[in-house]
Amino acid sequence: MNNGGWRVSVPVPRDMVKIVGKTRLKRSLETHSQAEAERRKHAVVAEFLAMIEAARAGRLPKAVVTGIAAVPSMSSKELTSLALDLRASLQSQEGGTEAVELETDGIYQVADKIRGQEVGVDEETDSPIFDRQSEEKAGQFLRVALGKETPVREPLDLFHAQVKWSPRTKSDSSRAITSLEDWCKENRVPFVIEAITRRRAGQFIGDLAASTERPLTNRTINKYLSCLSQFWFWLEKRGYVELDSSPWSRQSLPKVQPTEDEKERPFTDEEMIKLFAGEPNQSYLKDVMLIGALTGARIDAIVSLKRKDITDSGSFRFKPQKREKASRQVPIHSGLKSIIERLVEGKRPEDVDSH
Structure with missing residues (x-):
């Protein structure tokens, strides 16, 4: 028994380990009751022994071995990872062969395990009823494993x-x-x-x-x-979708043009507090914001700073901007000294400081 409840563990014969790919076959019984575990274990042990014999006869799909631990309680992320592994195995087989049929059948067997035991029977159709959430998981697993769906993050x-x-x-x-x-x-x-x-x-x-x-x-x-x-x-x-099928083409929003009387203005105190109280997605932006606030420099001049632009006299040397003919030096504010020390540590003269 482990924290997830009782489980079955059956050793694989030494001469079959290489074929099966595991030294032991294990599966959770999804119960913390010893009596219920005793009742459930016999079917699982019988299934594992049948799998070992199928492997001995050369008829054990990799899908079945990979999906041994599959249970309805697995998270969607775990099931997606398992489905992608099995899809890769299925797609590696030569089309139209018995191996493809075996792997496909194995994927359906894994889906049946994810669906779990029936929880009732529909009286009108006399068909089994399964836990709705587990049945949804099994369906999603099948669609991904058989290549009918691809999670957006996968590629x-x-x-x-x-x-x-x-x-x-x-x-x-x-x-x-x-x-x-x-x-x-x-x-x-x-x-x-x-x-x-x-x-x-x-x-x-x-x-x-x-x-x-x-x-x-x-x-x-x-x-x-x-x-x-x-x-x-x-x-x-890469063949994930049909050519010229992008849903994003010609979907852009119009550019917002500034009004004639719109003028640049300084940030209000409330806006400054809100800006510096937040945490930007890129950590280096906070440094850029602080340097800009305490020097008045433009963003291009700040992100272009190199280690050599931090002078020995304690100033920034900003490159010329717009109509400026020469670089200009700005004393480093006391509130920036710890930031600059961190940014220049271990940097060479040509290294950029603000990233």
Whole structure:
């Protein structure tokens, strides 16, 4: 017994370990009652022994071995990971062979375990009734394992590794994906590539633009849409979706033009307190904000600072801006000294200080 309750553990014969891929077959019985565990264990032991004999006869699908521990209580994340492993195994088999049939049958067997035991019978149809949540999990598992659905995040790391984007743009892309995921949860839309239709993409954009909880400018939303559009274009090239099927094409919001009487103004005290009380998504932004507030320098001049621009006399040497003909030195405010010490530690003269 472990913290999750009683479980069955059956040793695999030494000559079968290489074929089965495990030294022991284990599965939770999903109960803390010893009496109930005694009742449930016999069917599981019999199943494990049958699996070992099937392996000996060369008819044990990898799906069955991989899914031994699958139970209805597994989280959606765990089931998705398992389904993706089994899909990779299925897709590695040569089409039309007995191996494909075995692996597919094994995936259905795992889905049956995830669905669990029936909890009743429909009197009208005489068909079994299963726990609704477990049945939903089993259905989602099947769709992913059989390649009918792909979780949006599954190819995202590979996309970010291959695309030539700056860290800042990749961060924008991650925020766009998170916003889409949050929207899908709120609207009970499966967070899979196939579920993001053009209509849903439009609803997502409209809800982002109308949100008062965390208002975003049209410029920020368009930046998110650009990231999502390029991600879907990559998905097209890699065969995840059909060509020219991106739901994000021509979905941008109009640029907001400033009014004629709109003028630049300083931040109010309330706005400054709100800005510095929050925690930005990129930790380095807080440093940039503080340097800007205590020097008056433009953001381009701040992010361009190098180690050599921190002078021995305790000043910043900012590069020329706009009509300036030469660099200018600004004394480092006492409130910035600890930040600058941290930023320059271990840096070479040409290293950028503000990142």
